[in-house]
Amino acid sequence: MQILNKLFFLSILLALNFVSCQSKMVVDSTSYKNLDSEKKQDVDEYLTDAKKMIPKKETEIILMFQYNCFFQKKITINNRYTKEFPKTDKIHYGQSIVNFSKKLGKIKIKLSNGKYFTILQKKGYDYITICYNEQYETLYIHYYDFPKILIEE
Numbered sequence: 001m002q003i004l005n006k007l008f009f010l011s012i013l014l015a016l017n018f019v020s021c022q023s024k025m026v027v028d029s030t031s032y033k034n035l036d037s038e039k040k041q042d043v044d045e046y047l048t049d050a051k052k053m054i055p056k057k058e059t060e061i062i063l064m065f066q067y068n069c070f071f072q073k074k075i076t077i078n079n080r081y082t083k084e085f086p087k088t089d090k091i092h093y094g095q096s097i098v099n100f101s102k103k104l105g106k107i108k109i110k111l112s113n114g115k116y117f118t119i120l121q122k123k124g125y126d127y128i129t130i131c132y133n134e135q136y137e138t139l140y141i142h143y144y145d146f147p148k149i150l151i152e153e
Helices: 002-023 037-053
Strands: 060-066 073-077 081-085 095-101 107-111 116-119 127-133 138-144
Touching: 081 095, 107 127, 116 127
Parallel strands: 060 127
Antiparallel strands: 060 095, 073 081, 073 107, 107 116, 127 138
């Protein structure tokens, strides 16, 4: 009888989960030109603040390493720049930001555990976020043409 109760309870949970997933609204991004003036003002304020927080020259790109993706690792960029990511007691969702000259071409990143990867620059995209998932040995790279800020929580 207990097995039937557990199966019944499990099926109820699965059914509720299915219903809740089906009722979630999918929101896709709207291009700037289609926004109303209030939304455009919000975007403009964000970009103004973000550009103050992440200053860059026209000859640079910004590499934004997702801090929590590199805990307890050290990275070396093009054998020139080194950054360590010590694990902290608090949850850290911020970014470590590196200005990188566009003239240097390919971005070669070596991790302290011996893994390395190369990131190509893309014309028109001056902001690159980088995250490495060690468990799945997967690298996540996102290119942006605007500064994307993750605030530490």
